[in-house]
Amino acid sequence: MAAPATRKYGGLSASQRQSSRRTRLVEAGLDVLGARGLSNMTMTAVCARAGLTERYFYESFRSLDELLVAMFDAFSVPTHEAIDAALKQAPADLFERCRAAAGALIDSLTDDPRKARAYVEAISSTPLHERRAATMRAYAEVLAEQMRLLSGLEADHYRAPLRLITTMLVGGLAEAVSEWLNGMLKLSKDEVADEASRLCVAAAEALSRSKTTSTAS
Amino acid sequence: MAAPATRKYGGLSASQRQSSRRTRLVEAGLDVLGARGLSNMTMTAVCARAGLTERYFYESFRSLDELLVAMFDAFSVPTHEAIDAALKQAPADLFERCRAAAGALIDSLTDDPRKARAYVEAISSTPLHERRAATMRAYAEVLAEQMRLLSGLEADHYRAPLRLITTMLVGGLAEAVSEWLNGMLKLSKDEVADEASRLCVAAAEALSRSKTTSTAS
DNA sequence: TCATATTGACAGGATGGTCTGTCAGATACT
DNA sequence: AGTATCTGACAGACCATCCTGTCAATATGA
Secondary structure (H helix, E strand, C coil), X not given: CCCCCCCCECCECHHXXXXXXXXXXXXXXXXXXXXXXXXXXXXXXXXXXHCCCHHHHHHHCCCHHHHHHHHHHHHHHHHHHXXXXXXXXCCCCHHHHHHHHHHHHHHHHHCCHHHHHHHHHHCCCHHHHHHHHHHHHHHHHHHHHHHHHHHCCXXXXXXXXXXXXXXXXXHHHHHHHHHHHCCCCCCCHHHHHHHHHHHHHHHHHHHHHHCHHHCCC | CCCCCCCCECCECHHHHHHHHHHHHHHHHHHHHHHHCHHHCCHHXXXXXXXXXXXXXXXXXXXXXXXXXXXXXXXXXXXXXXXXXXXXXXXXXXHHHHHHHHHHXXXXXXXXXXXXXXXXXXXXXXXXXXXXXXXXXXXXHHHHHHHHHHHCCCCHHHHHHXXXXXXXXXXXXXXXXXXXXXXCCCCCHHHHHHHHHXXXXXXXXXXXXXXXXXXXX
């Protein structure tokens, strides 16, 4: 009985239309999450906001959690790219590189007010919490890499402590940004990035000092 | 019509019985949260676990969120007390005091396996997230106090940066403990506490160095 | 032993959200 | 224009949970 059909519509192919709907749902999700909070973010509300029927929800996502993950990626991926780009341009100095990365992170997170709200609210979702943990681990690894390269922490016995320290620094920055977004920290963007980067440098120095017995290679 | 009645039952007064039920609900909440996760923690499940009818749930709590907050307090209060006690005994040295506090925190969190699970899961709840934020602020303030006293950071212009740094350190420790509980960090309890405390000392030193121009009092 | 408080069990309505199905109207290909 | 596809609107079944009410069984004090 002929091909399973796939016709142009509104000048768009079937897959274009589908991915456009998906995008609309993700955007609507950000709107709803920002405006009404996570507990009021239901499929019904998201679909209404997107101007789509619930039927189309299942076309792109199997559950709200899947949408949540897609929303997270929608702003965590660009953020990650911004950080990568900033790092590529920064000079080979630990403080400068931390500054560049932290600045890129904060800028990326604050360029869309919805992101800020989502970033804070998002933690209150179990699947997102896991996603967030994975992202944090990745950032911690990037930071560890920088420290290894720029502070001579190559030795193997640094691995575990370095991992702990970078986890703390990255987690700490996340917490600080969260507090800053809530208006609890009376500092400018730049000051936040500055202080955080200084702490990274101090941490690297402390680490290289603490095991000084076997580092004079 | 006599008095509104209040009779002993099982050797307990009315208020004793009520508070006992409340305790049972909190305990059951910890069990359910630990065993089945936050999304499966419903009133029905908690009541079943507690061996109480849903009617009694409303006697002590108006909503699941209220129970969640009570559960949080049930282990955050003892933890806070443990930290206070540890700080009282510790010598007047920043590293030692950080070590004592961090050790007390970790010990308190790991003495009951349910706490650990709850600590990780708990973040995925909006009301708890706020509670957590308040607790973190309190811990950050305690740490800031220690730094001020023991590292000569009394000057007023330290306030904002110090607050940022302590927020990062406390938030970082929380993240690290969370990762450690997940088995992502191959370190012993003591090593975690040691490294974290060392980072606190390094942070204090960096802070006092960075504004050295006006500190030579 | 009797009366009354207290309890646990259960029933069931109310609510809110998830899904699936139908259908008329709009759009595009021939 | 005619036909087939695609779309959005709606209806409503289904389900889980919340929450309240009733009631018999039990424990207590008099």
